[in-house]
Amino acid sequence: MENQTEAKKVMFSGIQPSGNLHIGSYLGAMKNWVALSEQYDCYYCIVDEHSITVRQNPADLRRRSVLQLAQYIACGLDPQKNTLFIQSHVHEHAELGWILNCYTMFGELSRMTQFKDKSAKNAENINGGLFTYPTLMAADILLYGAHYVPVGADQKQHVELTRDIAIRFNNLYGDTFIVPEPYIPKVGARIMCLSNPTSKMSKSDPAGCVFLMDSPDEISRKFKRAITDSDTEHCVRYAPEEKPGVANLMSIYSSVTGKTYEEIEKEFDGKGYGAFKPAVGDAVIETLRPIREETERLLADKAYLKEIYTEGAQRAQYVARKTLRKVAKRIGFVEKPF
Numbered sequence: 001m002e003n004q005t006e007a008k009k010v011m012f013s014g015i016q017p018s019g020n021l022h023i024g025s026y027l028g029a030m031k032n033w034v035a036l037s038e039q040y041d042c043y044y045c046i047v048d049e050h051s052i053t054v055r056q057n058p059a060d061l062r063r064r065s066v067l068q069l070a071q072y073i074a075c076g077l078d079p080q081k082n083t084l085f086i087q088s089h090v091h092e093h094a095e096l097g098w099i100l101n102c103y104t105m106f107g108e109l110s111r112m113t114q115f116k117d118k119s120a121k122n123a124e125n126i127n128g129g130l131f132t133y134p135t136l137m138a139a140d141i142l143l144y145g146a147h148y149v150p151v152g153a154d155q156k157q158h159v160e161l162t163r164d165i166a167i168r169f170n171n172l173y174g175d176t177f178i179v180p181e182p183y184i185p186k187v188g189a190r191i192m193c194l195s196n197p198t199s200k201m202s203k204s205d206p207a208g209c210v211f212l213m214d215s216p217d218e219i220s221r222k223f224k225r226a227i228t229d230s231d232t233e234h235c236v237r238y239a240p241e242e243k244p245g246v247a248n249l250m251s252i253y254s255s256v257t258g259k260t261y262e263e264i265e266k267e268f269d270g271k272g273y274g275a276f277k278p279a280v281g282d283a284v285i286e287t288l289r290p291i292r293e294e295t296e297r298l299l300a301d302k303a304y305l306k307e308i309y310t311e312g313a314q315r316a317q318y319v320a321r322k323t324l325r326k327v328a329k330r331i332g333f334v335e336k337p338f
């Protein structure tokens, strides 16, 4: 039986502030963060160092980093109970990232599907950071001794690489890192683009992407225009291979309402897509409304947000520094004299 006084297990996750947050990130990752935040010792990071692997406008990056913090809180993460911070404020991430580069193979990094996708999209800027990005992500996770990493399905491969790096390091130097596990939701792990349901929802296609800060009118319009399938039956039935557009809308509806696919099929039996699409839109509008309003309220108080990210970085750094010292000692660096 679990000892009540035993330390809570640790969760770590992060989102890049490289674009406005959308319902893919919310349903794939953040919803779980909120659901699990009471049970675990949680660290949620704004991973700005990851963002610069792709060129960013500096003013936008700064603005979106603070906006994202407000959104974390507005989604329900209590900053007293969760450590919310900005990655670049804790320099240990970059330092451990470098060390882990030396324990990660070129072949492993070459196999990462996100690297292949991103380098195809950014052919003019395939920089070293884009390639070694998974080792920085491994550093993020391993610094805090995270047991679980709540992410969407697209990040599973990176968490698996993190496990391989941790195991390799532990085998060489003795138990140093906790070997983490991905924590992926059953529904909503891969939200697809509304205008092209065979590709993942992402900010690069704004018409098919619903942002957390979109107005109710915009959300409604995007769902009414969502691509459904060209089948003649026009019935709401969960068949991802055959009807990817409808399946995607069903997973969004299921994720925001908690209804099962069978319940959804029953609810829209005989009603067709004309009734279904606006219903999904309405459910999303009502889910996002309080988040948007609370984000706007928080954004008006920049001093409060600064207080939160300052405290968060201090709490995070306390833990990160200890891990980095242990690693430095294990690999043979001379102990820091200060």
Ligand code: TYM
Residues within 6 Å of the ligand: 012, 013, 014, 015, 016, 017, 023, 024, 025, 026, 027, 028, 029, 047, 050, 136, 137, 140, 141, 149, 150, 151, 152, 153, 154, 155, 158, 188, 189, 190, 191, 192, 200, 201, 202
């Ligand atoms: P990022 O910033 O691309 O996405 C943030 C989170 O949202 C999930 N996600 C989705 N889930 C479902 N459907 C979608 N369409 C969708 N789009 C995004 C992602 O799976 C992710 O959980 N490398 C990470 C950020 C990161 C990180 C970390 C995560 C850096 N260090 C340490 C966990 C732990 C990334 O680029 O996620």
